[in-house]
Amino acid sequence: xxxxxxxxxxxxxxxxxxxxxxxxxxxxxxxxxxxxxxxxxxxxxxxxxxxxxxxxxxxxxxxxxxxxxxxxxxxxxx
Numbered sequence: 001x002x003x004x005x006x007x008x009x010x011x012x013x014x015x016x017x018x019x020x021x022x023x024x025x026x027x028x029x030x031x032x033x034x035x036x037x038x039x040x041x042x043x044x045x046x047x048x049x050x051x052x053x054x055x056x057x058x059x060x061x062x063x064x065x066x067x068x069x070x071x072x073x074x075x076x077x078x
Contacts, residue, residue, distance in 0.1 A: 012024075
């Protein structure tokens with residue numbers, strides 16, 4: 001029976017089969033703690049940026065719809 005593979009696990013295997021085997025099969029953890037911390041921080045910062053971009057995009061759409069509604073309202077003389 002095959003178990004689910006995460007994207008990070010597939011990426012780990014693609015990057016280095018031996019590293020994947022040592023980590024996933026043998027249970028050895030990486031000794032590159034500083035690099036892992038920097039990577040995690042970069043991912044968190046990117047995620048915050050993406051969430052901000054989504055919020056700004058929704059706000060822009062809302063303002064566009066409000067502007068169109070105002071134009072229709074003003075154009076009809078209501």
